[in-house]
Amino acid sequence: MERIFGRPIVTQEEMRARIRELGKQITSDYTGRDRGLVGVLKGAYAFYADLARAIRISMRVDFLLVTSYGSRAKTSGKVKIVTELTEDIKGKDVLLVEDIVDSGLTVQYLIKALSKKKPKSIKVCTLLSKPERRTIDVTIDYVGFKIPNKYVVGYGLDYQQKYRNLPYLAVLDVADDQE
Ligand code: IMP
Numbered sequence: 001m002e003r004i005f006g007r008p009i010v011t012q013e014e015m016r017a018r019i020r021e022l023g024k025q026i027t028s029d030y031t032g033r034d035r036g037l038v039g040v041l042k043g044a045y046a047f048y049a050d051l052a053r054a055i056r057i058s059m060r061v062d063f064l065l066v067t068s069y070g071s072r073a074k075t076s077g078k079v080k081i082v083t084e085l086t087e088d089i090k091g092k093d094v095l096l097v098e099d100i101v102d103s104g105l106t107v108q109y110l111i112k113a114l115s116k117k118k119p120k121s122i123k124v125c126t127l128l129s130k131p132e133r134r135t136i137d138v139t140i141d142y143v144g145f146k147i148p149n150k151y152v153v154g155y156g157l158d159y160q161q162k163y164r165n166l167p168y169l170a171v172l173d174v175a176d177d178q179e
Pocket residue numbers: 043072073074075099100101102103104105106107150151152153157158159
């Protein structure tokens with residue numbers, strides 16, 4: 001599995017340190033609020049588990065399972081919620097946890113869908129962001145790492161459903177994989 005991953009882009013140590021910081025910031029921002037943490041599966045599963053444990057206040061934990069049509073690297077804008085939330089988020093302060101924000105289409109779609117359930121607020125926390133690729137102007141409240149326009153795998157992120165369990169984040173060593 002390791003063979004094609006020459007370049008770790010974020011190491012496990014860097015990840016741990018940054019998630020600790022994010023957890024602190026979220027803890028202070030959400031103290032005293034009626035809060036819920038919504039993880040977007042599959043990609044966010046690893047980050048979500050680590051982030052949730054870095055937050056030092058009790059959060060309701062829930063998940064959305066989402067698929068997007070289109071090639072592995074590009075979302076077509078058609079996002080489908082495959083598994084819905086199990087908790088009621090009405091009146092709650094919701095923090096949406098994503099693996100990566102690329103064009104911004106998925107996050108935009110999810111914010112719209114969640115807004116219909118009348119939460120008090122929705123903020124977005126993403127482990128990774130590729131600002132160069134953004135076509136939609138979405139507000140991302142918490143960003144773990146800004147990364148260049150490269151296709152990355154590991155720590156939850158996949159290439160054709162593979163490599164999600166790689167414990168660090170690596171650039172996929174295949175030319176033109178964004179095409
Ligand atoms: P967006 O809708 O264009 O912002 O794309 C977001 C989704 O595309 C993510 O949730 C991932 O599933 C996928 N994605 C974008 N870039 C990468 C990457 O570098 N590696 C793995 N998945 C990616």
